[in-house]
Amino acid sequence: MGHLSLSAVSKIYDDHGAPVTALSGITLDIADGEFCAILGHSGCGKTSLLNMVAGFESPTSGSITVDRQAVTGPGWERTIIFQDYALFPWANIRDNVAFGLEMKGVPPAERRRIVDHHLSLVGLAAFAERYPHQLSGGMKQRVAIARALAVQPRVLLMDEPFAALDDQTRRAMQGELTRIWQQEKKTVVLVTHSIDEAILLADTVVVLSRHPGRIKRIVPIGLDRPRDEDDPAYAVLRKELRALIHDEADPI
Template identity: 55%
Template structure:
């Protein structure tokens, strides 16, 4: 069953380059994401990874082509798609509890049901003891856990993640990747992740999409042989990492000019 379908999507931004010309950001992007699959999108900076994520989220509208989530046309933001941002995007004046509960309250859910769901998801991300804290009282990793819980709590069809661990140091980034695997084992979900990290993509993904330089196109779609069970520095891991590095390095011959 398809959770997400991206069909021949093109995105043009008007007058964004130094010459005042239109910028073709994405060209002829087509993807099919099955239910409960984890997709990672890799490519050079400026290749349109975040633009694609924003189109899926409904924050932007394709110039041409179409995007469907669970068979329904995406024409704006919706509860069927939740986003986890790099900068956490938490409300600083709200507690952890109220940040996680925000989407449920918007839905008009009763307080007792909200409490039950928030309690479950706070426990899922390991923050049961911190629901009364405010974002400024938390570490970066803990704030990102709040963001993940807030995104998951509304039960989206697709969870979108825009470099969610990029602001963390290497140790915390590795810990959050492991936590993400644990969370997804407990709460099956379709995920589309934008990342610059080849290792992160291999560690988390079922499928890795490698994009060309701008205009962003799908250069290669790679299925990870043992999703979330690849052991680093084994021959299989090193081979898939080499393959992805070669694909990205080979993009020197694609012009960034528009």
């Protein structure tokens, strides 16, 4: 379960009376269990796209469905992970991960079992009683992943999740995400501006153009996981994506 479908989705913002088209004619089918990366420069509307799938904003026209059910607002079947983690600072790690389950009304014993499972999944079983400020950035993002997965969403949304991390931590987290995704088999939509992140993680990369944001190309990544940057096929994909993205860069 977790088939996400966008049909002719457009988003027009009102900029002090002047309409600005952020996204136009986005039609996209993401299969159950597929890892999809949305790649584009800042200002291509990729975050707007994710916000609409999350239900925080509604499309100006077009429709978004998850397993044929229309998206009308935020809900647990589409959890989201932000760049700045958005953990609850007053709650310890266990309570953070349990939050969505509590909202769903899952009984305490069951809640505990699910939380323990997800804390082990992200490798933080020993940190259950700590508070967010006691953890490093990478660990905080692991908590956010555990929290988002604990409610058993159909689709996991990620908005530049590793952009705030240092290079080494980011690579480690990309490896972790691949491992977790292979274990959990969730549909994932990840927004990123990093070509390498898209190739390392995704089954398909959706390249967006700018002004307005449209789908420029959908590039399937057929490489085996874990992916190797020294693989010649990897280099070919990187070159292709770089050329697609390069056209969109602002003249400096």
